[in-house]
Amino acid sequence: MTDSPAISVLDREGLDALVKTLTTEGRTVVGPTVRDGAVVLSELASADQLPFGWGTRVEAGHYRLIPREDGAAFAHTSGPQSWKTFLHPQREKLWSADRGADGQLSLTAEQPEQPSYAFLGVRPCDLRAIAIQDRVLTGGHYQDSGYRERRSGAFLIAAECTEPGATCFCVSMGGGPAADNGFDLALTEVVDEAGHRFLVRVGSEAGAEVLSHVPRCQADVETQTAARRAVDAARDRMGRAMPPVSLRTLMGQSLEADRWDDVADRCLTCGNCTMVCPTCFCTTTEEVTDLTGDHAERWQRWDSCFDLDFSYLHGGPVRSSPRSRYRQWLTHKLSTWYDQFDSSGCVGCGRCVTWCPVGIDITEEASALHDELEARLRLQEQAEQQERTEKVQ
Amino acid sequence: MTAPMLAVFKLASCDGCQLTLLDCEDELLALAGQVEIAHFLEASSNTRPGPYDLTLVEGSITTSADAEHIRKIRAQSRFLVTIGACATAGGIQALRNFADVEEFRRTVYARPDYIDTLATSTPVSAHVDVDFELRGCPIDRGQLLEVITAFLTGRKPDVPNHSVCFECKRRGTVCVTVAHGTPCLGPVTHAGCGAICPAYGRGCYGCFGPSGSVNLPALIPLLHRDGMDDRDTERFLHTFNAATFAEIEEKM
Ligand code: SF4
Ligand code: SF4
Numbered sequence: 001m002t003d004s005p006a007i008s009v010l011d012r013e014g015l016d017a018l019v020k021t022l023t024t025e026g027r028t029v030v031g032p033t034v035r036d037g038a039v040v041l042s043e044l045a046s047a048d049q050l051p052f053g054w055g056t057r058v059e060a061g062h063y064r065l066i067p068r069e070d071g072a073a074f075a076h077t078s079g080p081q082s083w084k085t086f087l088h089p090q091r092e093k094l095w096s097a098d099r100g101a102d103g104q105l106s107l108t109a110e111q112p113e114q115p116s117y118a119f120l121g122v123r124p125c126d127l128r129a130i131a132i133q134d135r136v137l138t139g140g141h142y143q144d145s146g147y148r149e150r151r152s153g154a155f156l157i158a159a160e161c162t163e164p165g166a167t168c169f170c171v172s173m174g175g176g177p178a179a180d181n182g183f184d185l186a187l188t189e190v191v192d193e194a195g196h197r198f199l200v201r202v203g204s205e206a207g208a209e210v211l212s213h214v215p216r217c218q219a220d221v222e223t224q225t226a227a228r229r230a231v232d233a234a235r236d237r238m239g240r241a242m243p244p245v246s247l248r249t250l251m252g253q254s255l256e257a258d259r260w261d262d263v264a265d266r267c268l269t270c271g272n273c274t275m276v277c278p279t280c281f282c283t284t285t286e287e288v289t290d291l292t293g294d295h296a297e298r299w300q301r302w303d304s305c306f307d308l309d310f311s312y313l314h315g316g317p318v319r320s321s322p323r324s325r326y327r328q329w330l331t332h333k334l335s336t337w338y339d340q341f342d343s344s345g346c347v348g349c350g351r352c353v354t355w356c357p358v359g360i361d362i363t364e365e366a367s368a369l370h371d372e373l374e375a376r377l378r379l380q381e382q383a384e385q386q387e388r389t390e391k392v393q
Numbered sequence: 394m395t396a397p398m399l400a401v402f403k404l405a406s407c408d409g410c411q412l413t414l415l416d417c418e419d420e421l422l423a424l425a426g427q428v429e430i431a432h433f434l435e436a437s438s439n440t441r442p443g444p445y446d447l448t449l450v451e452g453s454i455t456t457s458a459d460a461e462h463i464r465k466i467r468a469q470s471r472f473l474v475t476i477g478a479c480a481t482a483g484g485i486q487a488l489r490n491f492a493d494v495e496e497f498r499r500t501v502y503a504r505p506d507y508i509d510t511l512a513t514s515t516p517v518s519a520h521v522d523v524d525f526e527l528r529g530c531p532i533d534r535g536q537l538l539e540v541i542t543a544f545l546t547g548r549k550p551d552v553p554n555h556s557v558c559f560e561c562k563r564r565g566t567v568c569v570t571v572a573h574g575t576p577c578l579g580p581v582t583h584a585g586c587g588a589i590c591p592a593y594g595r596g597c598y599g600c601f602g603p604s605g606s607v608n609l610p611a612l613i614p615l616l617h618r619d620g621m622d623d624r625d626t627e628r629f630l631h632t633f634n635a636a637t638f639a640e641i642e643e644k645m
């Protein structure tokens with residue numbers, strides 16, 4: 001272990017030095033940056049590319065960048081990508097096959113050298129989303145080796161939330177704006193009269209090692225207090241919340257709800273929600289052949305339960321109606337995910353709400369399903385009561 | 394084994410889709426090694442008579458001669474693939490389906506009696522059986538090669554039916570509707586182009602026609618919100634795939 005104190009403070013130069021250190025170690029540093037009117041995730045050559053001075057104003061189906069006077073770098077909410085863009089890329093070659101002159105087939109598994117990533121600015125909800133994808137893609141019998149390799153080599157620098165957006169609801173999903181574990185380093189940005197700085201906590205030996213190369217100060221009480229206050233305040237400023245019930249049970253009891261017809265009328269079945277969701281992991285495989293037919297490749301690419309072909313068996317898709325596809329997405333996310341992977345599939349990042357073109361809101365749908373179920377149970381109870389009264393009479 | 398015979402025919406169209414075949418520069422030699430290009434007037438006036446193993450047809454049916462021609466082409470073709478919005482949906486010329494062609498004939502032409510045309514522009518599938526329809530205005534080079542390669546190896550082509558939004562997100566484009574308030578037909582449009590327009594900050598024009606799962610009533614309010622009135626919306630939907638979008642609108 002190095003001499004890093006457990007908690008220290010970086011200034012902007014310190015952040016620059018952190019990126020330089022990681023780059024020098026041969027890592028590909030990925031972090032938020034402004035492109036095409038949004039904060040996207042992209043390879044960073046230096047900390048200067050971070051979205052200093054940019055915030056976001058989001059609503060269901062709506063996203064705008066807004067300038068911030070305080071120059072903060074991590075005061076924006078989730079953009080259209082998540083870290084799965086890098087850990088679980090949209091298209092990946094699995095193997096290739098060649099037919100030799102003698103007609104014999106030879107197979108080559110694709111084992112490229114995977115980049116060694118450093119993710120800068122991972123939100124606490126996204127730390128939890130990465131943990132979920134870890135369980136899905138490396139936790140069971142069928143492991144995604146590419147994912148495993150990229151993930152095990154990745155260095156995670158969390159950025160705690162101080163500016164939750166109007167579509168955020170991580171608190172009601174059992175999370176929150178604080179980063180508790182699963183990181184190598186965790187930053188909390190503080191901008192006040194005393195300056196622009198980042199409180200840094202060490203979460204692993206690798207984190208301590210990297211930090212030992214970065215100029216920093218020991219954390220002062222004021223910065224620690226300001227950081228804690230900002231994160232605590234964020235906890236109370238969530239834009240949305242899930243209904244405070246067991247969503248797992250709710251979904252299980254809502255399979256025949258009328259609400260699915262209502263949402264199906266509004267849903268474009270465009271698939272955006274699943275593509276932006278940091279936990280959605282579904283893929284399909286495509287077989288590619290060349291014109292001679294002597295060379296074939298198998299590629300894995302992102303798929304979505306909103307795609308008709310996703311449930312295509314011989315003769316047609318099993319989930320042909322938009323109702324059945326939306327229901328599949330929400331029920332899997334909030335309920336059957338527990339059966340498969342022992343947790344919810346939603347961390348409350350709000351991406352699916354923001355990036356749905358028509359602004360379908362998972363929290364609003366869950367609330368409506370909850371209301372419908374309550375009403376149904378009330379009616380049932382009344383009917384039973386009446387029956388009992390009639391019997392007595 | 395002799396190489397399969399490939400033929401390319403055109404009906405009412407601009408030639409852009411068959412040009413896509415010539416545009417396969419890097420693969421053209423390999424292709425010529427696998428098939429015998431027996432009929433492809435855009436490339437060579439040297440033609441061989443059918444029957445053909447794989448026939449690509451560009452263009453829609455707008456005259457009785459076209460209608461006759463496509464039946465002959467079908468009769469000579471083992472596997473018939475239509476390429477492009479004209480052949481699969483009637484093309485931009487299907488705008489006539491919503492107008493009075495007689496009036497056009499009288500107003501536009503000095504000698505209307507020289508003009509022999511049908512009242513509608515229809516896709517090939519309205520006249521003969523089609524084995525595969527490749528969408529786009531124009532078609533995508535990669536998808537064309539995929540269809541030909543799949544035919545040669547006897548497998549189903551990998552041409553997804555989903556929306557342009559899938560391609561947009563996969564390529565990492567920022568959604569122009571959500572982030573800029575730009576009207577976009579991507580959510581109802583068939584993938585295939587690789588989501589080119591949104592990548593350049595413009596809304597999707599719907600060149601590939603309706604996707605496999607279209608909800609126009611859900612999209613139209615967004616187009617209105619983003620500044621299109623009823624007339625704009627109609628024009629937006631009435632371009633290269635006017636007839637197919639109109640069919641969906643009718644059911645609304
Ligand atoms: S919920 Fe929204 S983003 Fe998801 S498929 Fe429906 S319209 Fe698209
Ligand atoms: S379901 Fe929506 S809010 Fe939940 S993790 Fe996925 S994108 Fe985020």
Ligand code: SF4
Binds near residue numbers: 272566567578
């Ligand atoms: S820009 Fe258009 S095609 Fe792309 S995600 Fe948005 S609505 Fe869909």
